[in-house]
Amino acid sequence: MKTLRKALALLFPTLLSLTVWLPILLIVGGSFMGVAELLEDLGPVLAGEEGFARWSLLPQYPTLRPYVELLLDSPQFFVMFWNSVKLAGGILLGQLLVGAPAAWGFARWKGKLQNLLFTVYIVLMLMPFQVTMVSNYLVLDGLSLLDTHLGIILPAAFSTFPVFIMYRFFCGIPGAVLESASLDGANELQVFLYIGVPLGGAGIMSAMVLGFLEYWNMIEQPLTFLHERTLWPLSLFLPTIVADKAGLSLAASVITLLPAILIFMLGQRYLEAGIKAAGLKE
């Protein structure tokens, strides 16, 4: 009876889970299909054939062909992959170098000016890209950074969201620990580096995990500021792989998915902590 009730309570989330696992299975399964099988299944959609498309859960004739073709014969895929790595890596590095000290400053320094500035940071964090798009364009144009990776990296490096997340974690460090360090004659930079960073490490990790998932999936900024297609990240380039290369497209989807899933699995703890940190009442 008890197990039955338990099973019933979990039935709803279990059904919902299918909406997550099924697409992943379909994409991964599809990526191991040969061109012939894919065309047969998806022909009605991709090639305008009669009838309806099918999508089998498992390939009938599994093959690594799409991966071989993608990894060995598609140099532009590598270019896009490295573009993604470069953009996400550059942005995260910037957020770390600029954002962490700022979060530390806000967490340690209380006053009217601090309060005002931090409110500005929160408001900016909540503004969607579209609101700051024109202003962003004006600066990048002025600095001749349009159509460069730096033009995407720099504005994002100064994003206020990671500052907010790290701030929440730094605030959780007990004041007594910091005071005792100051009394021992450590200067502020030393307190930050040797106490703040290790004790607030979870916050830094949270900001980085959330950031990676965000920027690996970046669409708006490159779409707006990068006209040169060779500079595009995978997230923008992938959908342009044309229909007749469905096999390649699926293999590329899986490879795009992999780093995000990897970071997700390694950092799920930090991801959850970061989401909670953004949600706690001040």
Place this chain on the structure above:
Amino acid sequence: MLGSKRSGRRKWTWFWFVLPSLLGVAWFVLLPFTDVVRRSFSQTMNGVFVGLQNYDTVLHNGAFLQAGGNTVRFVLICIPALIVLSLLVALALYGHPQQAGVFKTTFLIPMAIPVASVVLLWKVLFHQNGLLSAFLDGLGLQGMDWMKTGFSFWVLVVSYIWKNLGYDMILWLAGLSGISPSLYEAAAVDGAGKLKCFTAITLPNLLPTLYTITVLSFLNSFKVFREAYLVAGDYPHSSMYLLQHLFNNWFADLDMDKLCAAAVLVGLIIFGLILLLRRAWEGEGEL
């Protein structure tokens, strides 16, 4: 005296930590935005001051009104739906900590899946000859090219919920675990039933969480443009033509007058909403 001088200097030490970030924010966002505000009152071609004329143009622009209306409709439908659904899932999981882990992972995964990876699947799903049509055909019903009908709006709603369910669920679970068990114990002693406990203890105690969930869900709702754009391009079916599309298209046309005025308008509305929600939230706190 030495002490006060020392602390006076220390007071400003923090500022040096914030300074690099502040300079960047000012340089890349704040200063250019003041420039946008200035431009919104003038003509781009010759810089002549035109007062509120650009705003007037934007507010009478058919595309802006339609996109704005769609965006409001989208937000009003998908945010309550997401909030209720994620609360239901969180409540279902809260009583089962052993199983909760697997489900947390499951519902967070969509956050990590790049939109680009699922675009092909999506296209196959909603094509005229796609999987959804095939399914309906099996039931003897007529399919259609779903993304070219008003149905596409609902596809967008579902995809938003799919992507953000885990995020909101984590926030709800955090809120739930913040409620002291002693409250429930006391209520049980008083003979309160399950439903009574839920309406009298769980819901009121979750109100602070509701504020942040609403704000963060709203913020994330703008990112649905990614799905919309990658699947349906610059000009999707009119029911899912959102403000994000409009900004994108005006930008492509370098329609600076309208763009600046629209950016200021949307920015002001969002700013107002944040303040409003914050006030409502603080009001709740006093009760």
